[in-house]
Amino acid sequence: EAQVTQNPRYLITVTGKKLTVTCSQNMNHEYMSWYRQDPGLGLRQIYYSMNVEVTDKGDVPEGYKVSRKEKRNFPLILESPSPNQTSLYFCASSVSGTETQYFGPGTRLLVL
Amino acid sequence: AQSVTQLDSQVPVFEEAPVELRCNYSSSVSVYLFWYVQYPNQGLQLLLKYLSGSTLVKGINGFEAEFNKSQTSFHLRKPSVHISDTAEYFCAVSLTNDYKLSFGAGTTVTVRA
Numbered sequence: 001e002a003q004v005t006q007n008p009r010y011l012i013t014v015t016g017k018k019l020t021v022t023c024s025q026n027m028n029h030e031y032m033s034w035y036r037q038d039p040g041l042g043l044r045q046i047y048y049s050m051n052v053e054v055t056d057k058g059d060v061p062e063g064y065k066v067s068r069k070e071k072r073n074f075p076l077i078l079e080s081p082s083p084n085q086t087s088l089y090f091c092a093s094s095v096s097g098t099e100t101q102y103f104g105p106g107t108r109l110l111v112l
Numbered sequence: 113a114q115s116v117t118q119l120d121s122q123v124p125v126f127e128e129a130p131v132e133l134r135c136n137y138s139s140s141v142s143v144y145l146f147w148y149v150q151y152p153n154q155g156l157q158l159l160l161k162y163l164s165g166s167t168l169v170k171g172i173n174g175f176e177a178e179f180n181k182s183q184t185s186f187h188l189r190k191p192s193v194h195i196s197d198t199a200e201y202f203c204a205v206s207l208t209n210d211y212k213l214s215f216g217a218g219t220t221v222t223v224r225a
Contacts, residue, residue: 004155031211040121042202043156043215050211058212090155098144098163098206101213103155 004104023091032074036087114139118216133188135203146204
């Protein structure tokens with residue numbers, strides 16, 4: 001089944017404790033992206049990647065890192081999480097940046 | 113940079129009534145336009161998209177949208193809604209020469225019997 005998977009689905013952590021949210025797709029898509037969703041703000045793009053080793057900032061990259069060492073994986077790294085990063089995070093992939101994006105189920109993060 | 117404004121944050125509607133969700137964008141260059149739907153506790157899925165060609169775009173579940181370049185709008189319509197259309201709807205835009213995707217704040221549609 002074609003899908004985008006994210007892990008973990010739910011995470012509670014404390015300020016400053018490094019964490020990684022994994023994202024994997026099995027559709028051989030070149031484009032992958034991370035978004036955060038906050039009430040009243042819609043989805044805001046954090047980072048995106050056009051292909052392996054090619055990443056670029058979205059609208060809200062501060063406090064996040066990404067890497068794209070393999071085509072199927074695009075982990076999101078929070079080196080020192082803060083409470084304002086409490087949010088619902090979505091990973092998405094597509095054949096190219098202009099095509100339909102397929103979204104993962106979301107990761108709900110709470111930073112205390 | 114592009115931006116998207118969804119003019120209604122909440123739209124209550126009765127079952128079998130028509131619905132229109134308004135979306136305006138700002139960009140000085142050509143854009144691609146999308147509507148996504150998010151059902152409760154789920155991820156987003158594509159309803160329809162405009163890349164080029166006919167300005168009237170038909171999508172899944174009976175939805176359609178019209179691209180109006182002069183008014184920089186991409187309003188979503190459905191002639192008769194069902195209870196199952198209760199969801200949050202997002203308009204999104206990307207530039208044709210870029211791959212950043214900007215979403216609107218979303219419109220919550222609540223369909224009542």
